[in-house]
Amino acid sequence: MKQRLTKLRDRAANFAAGTVSKIDRGAWIHPAVLVTAGLLLPAVAHAQVVSGGTSPTTIIDNIATFILGPFGEGVAVLAVAAVGFMCWTGRMGFHAIGWLAAGLVLVFGSSYLVTTFVGGG
Incomplete structure (x- = not known):
């Protein structure tokens, strides 16, 4: 050894x-x-050449549509349910409801906020 x-x-x-x-x-x-x-x-x-392609603006718009669409609404429902359950079982204070509401307003109101600050175009 x-x-x-x-x-x-x-x-x-x-x-x-x-x-x-x-x-x-x-x-x-x-x-x-x-x-x-x-x-x-x-x-x-077998890498292929990309012809045409998609503009970066379209890609970003598609991502925003995905996040703010039904997927985002489903995640928001799960977040509300999770915070509600944690408040119900005493694991989280009621201040979390305020943070959750602020987060939802920022996420789903982001399009309106950006349009207001930057201007519609």
């Missing part, structure tokens, strides 16, 4: 010093393995 630990310690010291021989290196470093992986992996990707 001591011999194995000594051998392992010596191999670790050689590795740390950068004097590892080719015999001690794993097969995953072998040049043929690297060349094979380099030739096969790009064939799996």
